[in-house]
Amino acid sequence: MASVRATLSLASGDVLTSPLNLNVNTSLTVDSGSLIRAKVKGTAADTNDLAIYVANQCSERAYLYIRNLAVELEEYIYVHNDTDTGLVAKIGGGEFAFIPINPDKKHEVYATTVDTLIEYGVFGNDDS
DSSP: OEEEEEEEEEEESSSSSSOEEEEEEEEEEESEEOOEEEEEOOSBTTBSOEEEEOTTSEEEEEEEEEEEOOSSTTSOEEEEESSSSOEEEEEOTTOEEEEEEOTTSOEEEEESSTTEEEEEEEEEEEOO
């Protein structure tokens, strides 16, 4: 078994009435993963979406890392699953997300602009 260490830090001196300083980390036990850069062609749900996770690719758990490499914040990407829950995340240019996803659902991406470049990876336990 391998592991992926996920760390998140949030800090601000002026967003709340008292300083914000959060540090959270965890070690995820996984046996498979990938990291890919790709262009998103579709600009509407279910029209040329980019499949980033195939249903049942992982057993029990799957973790999605995704980053929108567009420069402009208004050039969004939309992560959705193709079955029951719809939109999972709306990520602006320069933003990223690390999301535990349901391994039973296919996940896809579309964007506001054709050829939006993204970087993504899925980590989990292979279901083969």
